[in-house]
Amino acid sequence: MATYLEFIQQNEERDGVRFSWNVWPSSRLEATRMVVPLACLLTPLKERLDLPPVQYEPVLCSRPTCKAILNPLCQVDYRAKLWACNFCFQRNQFPPAYTGISEVNQPAELMPQFSTIEYMIQRGPQSPLVFLYVVDTCLEEEDLQALKESLQMSLSLLPPDALVGLITFGRMVQVHELSCEGISKSYVFRGTKDLTAKQIQDMLGLTKPAMPMQQARPAQPQEHPFVSSRFLQPVHKIDMNLTDLLGELQRDPWPVNQGKRPLRSTGVALSIAVGLLEGTFPNTGARIMLFTGGPPTQGPGMVVGDELKVPIRSWHDIEKDNARFMKKATKHYEMLANRTATNGHCIDIYACALDQTGLLEMKCCANLTGGYMVMGDSFNTSLFKQTFQRIFSKDFNGDFRMAFGATLEVKTSRELKIAGAIGPCVSLNVKGPCVSENELGVGGTSQWKICALDATSTLGIYFEVVNQHNAPIPQGGRGAIQFVTQYQHSSTQRRIRVTTIARNWADAQSQFKHIEAAFDQEAAAVLMARLGVFRAESEEGPDILRWLDRQLIRLCQKFGQYNKEDPTSFRLSDSFSLYPQFMFHLRRSPFLQVFNNSPDESSYYRHHFARQDLTQSLIMIQPILYSYSFHGPPEPVLLDSSSILADRILLMDTFFQIVIYLGETIAQWRKAGYQDMPEYENFKHLLQAPVDDAQEILQARFPMPRYINTEHGGSQARFLLSKVNPSQTHNNLYAWGQETGAPILTDDVSLQVFMDHLKKLAVSSAS
């Protein structure tokens, strides 16, 4: 088994791919009986320190419907200088540049260790990156000041030749012209009126140059069409100007009466931002960065009226169909998101407010375009400041960790078809022979567009085995999948990363053990979770839970070892042993449970869940709990109420929060000030240890988690208590009064109860 774990890990290291099954059932029927679909988590731009890009272009299969890229799995006839496509079996001539190849002189893409390879394309115009700040000015003075400083700071982090633009909004929307000397100019739009892209471009005077350009064309065909935009200027040119402009930025001057929310035209501001980029820089990497401190309160995309007495919609309202503006607003933002995606731009949302800001309605803007979503309480917190700063972090090459305008194309060998993908992508609607009719996630296509991605952006890609049961695949046959990701690197080069993987086919009857052993329960849990979350966007919560339960039961029935009707006899093999636990925590997670979460929070959590890689996703599903005590070195402990002990310090990482929890005794000690006494220095160290560890996590993670330092009885201890498995509650008698752990006041079922039921159902012949 260890070998499979290693294999899986190796594959992930090398290719950024984790499959739910690493040996594939060889027929459609068997595949469906496996319950967990054949799928993988793909991190297209996984950081590979050891993978320098090659400076030439890939060799393509000449069959027009295939166009697969030459890879190590292809059979090569060195003498004839021919290669056979491993997807369509087309035989292709090598291009002239490859005349010198031989067994000993292979190009990189033929070497097995280059199952993932990156090509750099020299063709095409290199367009600078574009950063368009869309800034809410209806903020508290303090917040605005902090935001202004962050923005000014960010100018120094941007690539010097990147173009920046600034749109501010409140009651009105202002598009600032950055090129002018002297008077600062801005174009102002009413915040209540929806405008078409054409109107926006007309009003900004962007369509004008059309005529002069046509005339100028013949003379200077190579003239940069971009330079003309007055609203987007290279950072190095208007650095000072923009810094001043940001410095002079005032709060929205329109009076806000008591009992009212400020009028905030987020919908129009975004629409204008999208329109502006659409007109000036279509299909080049661009980020629209929306900074908002509250819900849109007017115009298209408004989420709530300006009467403070009317609260923003809650899940309760939504269930009762009481959210007046939600549908319309969602539609507005979806329309914008789709346009943005079409243009290859992305929208980031930085929402910092104590109340909701309408992320529920706006989520698609970030979700469909690969933009970031950051939610915080205030712009004046390190959470926002550091997160924002981290966006501009650089990799070891000094390049920004962001890529734009990616297209992911998936090619499969004949026995497989593509069912869909779940992640920060939109379908490009490319039909083909390898596209399945059954959709899982965003399907019906073999290509997706990911407008912005980074080294951790991960997609779940689902496949369908289409090989018929009566057409067995020969022993030792392998299925292959090729992922081709074309993208704009942050250095503005176009690059293509190609990953080609192959897995063995196995007959489910004769080689059941192989298949079972090659199950990757972590990947499977995440992939199933993605499916669940994806469906949760459009379906009722209970239905999803029921579906998940049924899948789990079926899986247990299929792979469990038990005697019928005897729950106690139920066993799962190692490769499945953790899976039910993942599902248990998934059921309790904020991704599927909306109780206690605002719609905005749910959207926020789901957003991140749909794009993080496997490790992070697992943390989200089942938070990690470390224990620090005098009894030994820090150790991970069960995410269970029984782990909450008086003499321990717990560190919980839920991805979104880092919680340090001091047990009752520890808290008392600290209160008594032992940590300040030289003779108790070890206590001081004990207190410090989890803080250091937490810092480490905080430093690395994006977005920066909320950092919570609490203790037994502290109000914020709820973050911990709500996550742990309620093995002890006020309901189970045996737990009462015991020294171990802390009872949780909840009616939720505990893992034990869950497992008991699961076993019962799995062994029952009725289901």
Next chain:
Amino acid sequence: MNVNQSAPPVPPYGQPQPVYPGHHQSSYGGQPGSTAPPNPYGVYNGPVPGYQQTPPPGVSRAPPSSGVPPASTAQVPCGQGAYGQFGQGDVQNGPSSTVQMQRLPGSQPFGSAPLAPVVSQPAVLQPYGPPPTSAQVTAQLAGMQISGSVNPAPPPSGLGYGPPTSLASASGSFPNSGLYGSCPQGQAPPLSQAQGHSGAQPPQRSAPQQASSFTPQASGGPRMPSMTGPLLPGQSFGGPPVNQPNHVSSPPPQALHPGTQMAGPPGPPPPMHSSQQQGYQLQQNGSFGPARGPQPNYGSPYPGAPAFGSQPGPPQSLPPKRLDPDAIPSPQLNELPPQQKTRHRIDPDAIPSPIQVIEDDRNNRGSEPFVTGVRGQVPPLVTTNFLVKDQGNASPRYIRCTSYNIPCTSDMAKQAQVPLAAVIKPLARLPPEEASPYLVDHGESGPLRCNRCKAYMCPFMQFVEGGRRFQCCFCSCINDVPPQYFQHLDHTGKRVDAYDRPELSLGSYEFLATVDYCKNNKFPSPPAFIFMIDVSYNAIRSGLVRLLCEELKSLLDFLPREGGAEESAIRVGFVTYNKVLHFYNVKSSLAQPQMMVVSDVADMFVPLLDGFLVNVNESRAVIISLLDQIPEMFADTRETETVFAPVIQAGMEALKAAECAGKLFIFHTSLPIAEAPGKLKNRDDRKLINTDKEKTLFQPQTGAYQALAKECVAQGCCVDLFLFPNQYVDVATLSVVPQLTGGSVYKYACFQVENDQERFMSDLRRDVEKVVGFDAVMRVRTSTGIRAVDFFGAFYMSNTTDVELAGLDGEKTVTVEFKHDDRLNEESGALLQCALLYTSCAGQRRLRIHNLALNCCTQLADLYRNCETDTLINYMAKFAYRGVLNSPVKTVRDTLITQCAQILACYRKNCASPSSAGQLILPECMKLLPVYLNCVLKSDVLQPGAEVTTDDRAYVRQLVTSMDVAETNVFFYPRLLPLTKSPIESTTEPPAIRASEERLSNGDIYLLENGLNLFIWVGAGVQQGVVQSLFSVSSFSQITSGLSILPVLDNPLSKKVRGLIDSLRAQRSRYMKLIVVKQEDKLEMLFKHFLVEDKSLSGGASYVDFLCHMHKEIRQLLS
């Protein structure tokens, strides 16, 4: 006219002139100029061979001495000319004629002569006695009508013309004098003067007259003789003679005014003279021929006139028609178009002269202050300088009425057809010697008002019950006097504090308004000015933007402020625009202005709140910086399209957002064709002129602007529009908002910085600096019995009684028409109270009250005695100019003529002493009505010439709508001032002369102004020295035609002329651009357009023709 040019004649006169000068001058100041007339002969003669001959030779001189005798045809004309003139003079003098009549009896014709001059002046008339009608001008126009017709006529006409004009008064008079000299020399001169006017006409008449004269002479005596001298009759006028005879004869009968006409007896003529001839004669006679002869002028006129006019009916007993001179050729002629009949040989000098009337009024009433204490007192003319003492009635500077004596019943009013209207200028500026209205503060209770009709406390309120109550003078309601206002009454029933309280003793005063009088029950914030500048290509290229921005910098220090305030409370804002709008944030805390562009013109809004409207002193640095940068920013613009409605909308929204009233100054260059609300098409179409669709040219293209104006008014947003068009901009539509918001429109066609800078800057400066009230509502209350029913001016009305003015300045005038809805009481008279609620430029809410008491009459004569023609014309012009929006222009013109004829006919029928139908009798107060009305009729709006653009017409139309009486007066009848006639040393303004080409002499330089335009006309024969000292060039030919600035030269003439120009400009509300026009130059056409007594190129009738026409109309009404 050509007259001037013809050199030859001049000299001859020249001689005579010396001799007579004295007379001329004395009597006609202007007439001397008449010297010109001589020339005229030449001209006229030209046309008529026969006459020509005559003129040249005898022309001027001949007549005097030998002229007459020459009996020969040739000479005759001369003589005739002279007579003719006289005749005309008579016509004009109408009254005089009557006078003469009388005199005749009393004294000889000569005697009458003196009267003649009188005629023009009321005083004189009186003497005549007949004159209750004194006012009347009897013109024997019987013929006039006919004559009115165009010249085309046969030789006779030619003759007629020749003489009338050519001879011109001057010569005419002289000769006469000469002739008669012996008789009534003394008188003669005067006559001549009076007649002087007629001078020109004489010739025509003369002919006839002469003929007649012969006979008449016999009868008439001396005068006629002279007349007779002219043998004309023989010639073309064979007929005329007859008339003449009449004239002549008339004298005898003179005793009877009418009779005079009748006198015509010389039956003989009839046969001879076809009706036409007679007609002429009549006309001539009536006015001229005979008159002159006799006293010369007068005498002759009467006689002659009568004869003709009356058509010697007696003698011939021919029906009037026949009598018409026109008839002469053949009875049927009558039917011919008037034109054929033409040959008015009416002497222009004999018809009522505006100049004379103005001059007389000046002399008679200019010296004493006008005290307003007396009810129904007619104030001096607007052209007279006088001081006003407010003793209970509003100064005529605030209110002028068409009549100060209102008929008691609507029947009477209908009969008279005299419109009852008041021209109100509520915020009129007063000369420094007069105190502006007192501000009365009644504290929290606010001004005291009648409980029922809400009239404000005024001097006419009656306090009763010992002062505890007061009776409203408007509705008679008895109201309690609030305790704090109580005061005891003296023995006359007057409050003892009456003279301590402006509202109890003055005609005009102001109340401080309480919060109840404010919008939303909130005291207003100080108003704001927003400058909205077109920065499209045209504006930049013409240099307008640079100029304007430069000027604004200094202008901002001169915003209107109230009283002694140190700095103006008015805030300012700036917007530039082309296809989109640019707002500027000029908040004082900014280092640099910020520009905010709004491209969403379809749905305009104001993008900023704070920093748009600022205090000038606080934000000075930022504003200066902005004004420096605007021209630079748009220097390279290529945007040619503009929007307009959104601009106004934006300004209005800005004021709304700031919750204040204010004014927009919009500087606009082109037709707004950019895609936006209020977008316009070029719909200019000259083909529509004179069709039923012509009215569409005056109507706005779209209703959008009306709707916008309504919003503006609601917000108290007044719009001043400065237009700089290079082509059609559709003034009719663009001016809708300024018009409805009480704003002004200025138009600078083909603006070029070099040429128009001064004018624009001056207008702008005045417009910005002038005191203005905002968000005003005006209501006119009247005594029970009459009611304000119609309003004209620049304002908006949302109901039938309240005049809403977003802005109101000291020049805007509202004309209000009243109608009866009940009987008025002769005893109590009629009261008007105009209350204007407005926000002062410091943001204070005030009520300005003007009260005026008028008399009421049961006798039509009283009405006609107390009319003011200038005001009447003001009303009629506004009425007509509004009419063109809805009716074809022709209908409007006809309506005007009809109404005028009805007014005069009613007078003739009810007030004038009986006289022959051939006599035109005008009420003294209205004797200028025909000439002024003719000016209105031939104005660009009602009768456009080929060079007048549609925009010009619309512009003038809206301009006139808010003009006051003084402005309409000079606008319709321009002032023509000879610059080189009077000695250089004299410091007074030179006396004006009549606006006719024949008054110009080619050796002089003239200045003409009508309140909008200023011309200097240089005769071709001007002495080099004069040219040099005025233009700094050595000869006439080197003067640049179209010059707009006189060189600054250090010599008395130059100084004097420039000083005169400056003082004229200072009098007018708009800067008048100077154009130097040379005689015989292309530009002269432009100039001639303003010589309103002449026939205009576009078909407008000459004064004489129109007078004839008028007479015909009246006669038709009477018969």
